Amino acid sequence: MLARSARNATSKLPPKQPFRFRGCLLSRRDTLAVRALATQVQHQIRASSDDKALICLFDHPKSGLRSPFSGTGLFGHPSLTHPRALISLADATLVRAQLLTERILRARESREELLKVVKNLDRLSDMLCGVIDLAELVRNAHPDRMWIDAANSAYERLCEFMNVLNTHVGLYEVLKAVLSDPSIVKTLTPEAYQTALIFWRDFEKSAIDLPPAERNKFVSLSTDILVLGRQFLEGAGAARPPTPIKPSELSGLKDKGMGVRLQLQAQFTQRDLLVYPGSLQAQMIMRAAPEEEPRRRVYMAANSSTPEQIDILERLLRTRAELAQLVGRESFAQMTLDDKMAKTPENVVNFLDALMDRTRPFARRALRTLSQRKQAHHGTSSLPVIQAWDRDFYCPPEPPAPPIPLPALTLGIVFMGLSRLFKHLYGISLRPATSTLGEIWHTDVQKLEVVDEEKGIIGWVYADLFARRGKASGAAHYTVRCSRRTDDDDELGDGTMPGQELRIQESQEFEAVKRHKLPNQDGVFQLPLVVLLCEFTRPSLTKGPTVLEWHEVLTLFHEMGHAMHSMIGRTEYQNVAGTRCATDFVELPSILMEHFLNSPTVLSLFDADSTSAIRQIGNHHEDPCHSIDTYSQILLAAVDQIYHSPAVLDSSFDSTAELANLHNTRGLIPHVPGTSFQTQFGHLFGYGATYYSYLFDRAIASRVWGNVFSNDPLNRETGEKYKREVLQYGGGKDPWKMVSALLNAPELESGDTDAMREVGRWKIEDEVGVPGRH
Template identity: 60%
Template structure:
């Protein structure tokens, strides 16, 4: 029997001092009649009311006049590189002054921030902007800043200061504003760059990795060649809708039906074709690669391995994980082996179904705002934009308000698929929170001044999500779950208030970054939280179907374990051996761990885009899924809207970022057997 929605307690009044930027108080209840609620629903679901264009003043992307044309990226890259060079020289000269030595950590963080901000902004624009001129300009800025960052990674003067601060870090008491050298200088722990030849090889190798990585991602997202299905192979299709139309088409044309991987036709054939041959053809087309694609991937893996050996590491995985929680590839593999052993046991029965109200994007964002108000006294509000401020009319701008602190920052939501936009869900940190009161680049800054974060949330919902209720069992869960995940990242970035940007929000280490986002997914499974979606008309809730636990959940998690193991293999010493074959390595792994036998002629690994972005760290997502499950069960599950619990999590975890949990996470990593179990649920 389906569980009823649990009544939601009233939101407590926040004990705070009114802020000039925050005229509205926290919600007294979750009643939908408040302006914030109705505004959010209309903002996302009614095209006539959104976007809310402001006065037609001359501006550019993100409200910056300097980004009125693509040439703005060229100017930004040049000015940033000049500032970075001047700041680098200042850090190197710091030993000449005691006052300057005190500012080294801050200046290292500023150096990292000014480069990362341009790189992250360029990454967003080159993946989302519909204008090719903007894409090319952003891509050029991205490359130039990354190349300069690679130069800094071999700068002896910076290394000496970063190493000195790193050795002093352990004896420094944390005051909630964590002092850490930028993560971009981690490479120095491996080698002292005193030989010009080594630095030259490192620069070339790093640049080659960027080029190969971009090529690999482009190929992974390109359309694949179609499968040619014979007319007689469509006989007796069980699908009487699309299947009947395809049968009529082939009989009329007497030609092979070209079915593209990932299309509705491909999905229908895999699901409904009684003949084996058409299903085999579609499967092969969906999981095959060209020799050129395989070579690009293997060249990327070889170059990474060579770079690691250049700095004295056994492999790229060993170099990458040396200062991470896992410490070594062997430890990461042991953790994954433990998870695999646990998933070899029969899964527990799924939870009872939970009734869902009708959901549109506006209703989901309204529910998220209500949830954040209950937990953090934070709300989402529609914001006005100028036409030049966004790169597409689909983009919506939200203001994030805290009852005590006022305006926290802004979220640009780009949620619909379109030609030229990168696939998948993404969270871009255009500007990260950090303290700027002691930047020492201007004398008019007030005490305790901080950057307000500016983020972009990217998704690729289809046209069906725009104007109709989402009441399908198969269509709804993944889309809403992804929004909850990405908004977990967003709140992490918005609430984070650290002195240094490289430990704040999504700029923190991979070891920590996924915990807040995965924890948010658990809230979606709570009947109490789902009540926040209710419009107040209880009859509407009863008119829709049930949301069931995904029947393929355990299969999906098993696949994630497989991908994490493959990530370790591809970045291990094995990848550096002569004649290494990435397809053969995938086949061996599938033979020993896979649920479905490997099919000769396939080479799915070229579609695993995270091999570039997560190289050797893909297992961290699984690890933090286990940790998030434990946090949910022990802290939030019994009373998920508890204000006291939410404020403690906000104050002690989200606000202080990576530095607040690393000790506890390291301890959890050593308890692999205990950690492995909760991830199943």
């Protein structure tokens, strides 16, 4: 879900006149570039040894900290030195999980055990997730096929057992006994009570209180949804058929280079060109072909669907609706939203309506600009209608750009800037750490310690940032280990299983590695460990360090926003730690991080020495079509709600007709008959009924940036307030109360219809990120 796409960066300038400092090779070009970035602000600082070490680590990876004298397994676990060990660990985890499950089932035999039920349920969840999350990372990042196969096996075994637990009537009855006893509920901390409610809601969503026959139907429908979802995603990503384009239709292309090549290709083959949707040729035609007809045909081809693709989507939507009604909910949206900030589909509609009203005037103004350009192009007497295939031609999409001129930003410089920013805001910094033989899965991976100025090391970030074959594409934040308090686990009370003592010990030793006692803090905690996956261009001797494009800097700030949420959200219960929070709240910290790149004061942190000054001349172009794209995202969120409403159970439901009606009644650009984009809207599966979440968090992040941080973005007191009111709770507190306290807006605290509508009125156009990015 934190995944989102990112493109590769290109390093263009070779290093010149190298010299050394502190044992690290740094080019004079790098040094002069970062010095040129210095701005005359009050937060100027000299590069510390940790700053220089970060630059060295990422810009000259061969200097990474590796210990040749000791060895261990993945992430420092001594046992995980070979693929078979991962399967063995999964088996050992199952033994301990079964013991703990049996203990919880016996809890009603004594009040003392009932008092431990919430803790033990969380411990059971962590026991399984600790291996499942590790296996998920290995499946997506490890280069060795044997490790991937082992991870798949471990993942499937443990997920199968977890699915059994999610529908376990006995566990549900025990939790019900706990929450029905006021004297026990009074003993629960707010965080523990929130954790209990999470388990309770998950049980209810699994049809736990239905008769056996209906519960079996629930399982069957859930299986059907997974199968249909996979088929839908396969169709969404499938290549669309090409469309023929005549060479004569390409005359006058604004892109002379590729246009000439395409025309020569057509003349050489003496036939029409077959242009595939999504190809470079298709993009060039949509942006540069003066004739409308080729752009129309390319658009039609790109937004086509087969009847089978439409049928799969509509069967998926119907099956979801049937599942929801089986558990007593009116719709899948209602079932999905009751534990989100939005709470109800009606509240989502109120938010989207308000956001439409807020955005529509800006989008219409932008659309009029496009219409004037089309009028001038065709010489018409009146303003023509902008069609879907006109958008990119009259307003070619431009990549995001920084607000002031910047020198080339290397990966090491950006990490230094991130560390300095966190130091200013939270008293937390990043520090290169030594990795031992076997601890990492590829030589690209660099290990960072996250260091609190009072508590010392509070977690680790493993950065796997360069593109390679077989690695998952895009950018993502993986939580391999969550925070959790462990000194009150009472493992002895779990009992033992004859003949399985070594298995139990194997799982216990795996968990023991995670535990740490921090200075100035009571208790022993499991410290968070996250992995960042990106696909930047690898540095080389010939090209020098990796230089990031601006959209890649945005990507890195976004993912590090998730990472810091994981580090600071160090709760006592892993089910509410860090990013384990509501879907419509989880993107707030990451989107807010992108806003910091609006500030020249923050950008000055990219300078390694702060010894000179430059004029702060802005080059941040204002995209006139940004509001059109935002409005398009609102329409997608609206159609997501329609597709997960009770309407899908009507025999006359037609997903294409619903999409066309929405565009023609509330959209800006008319729907094109014969097209059916919905089969390519892959988020309908992973974000079903919650696609509004990104827009929602964009609105809140914009308000937080403008009202809290923008005037003094490096203010420690402000950073501490954000940490204290939001980040430290993870998912352990009502997000509305967190946002209300941060913004000093008590009217938001209830999170009711008026609060949702109020957020919809907030401006989101100042965000520096790319609309729709997740």
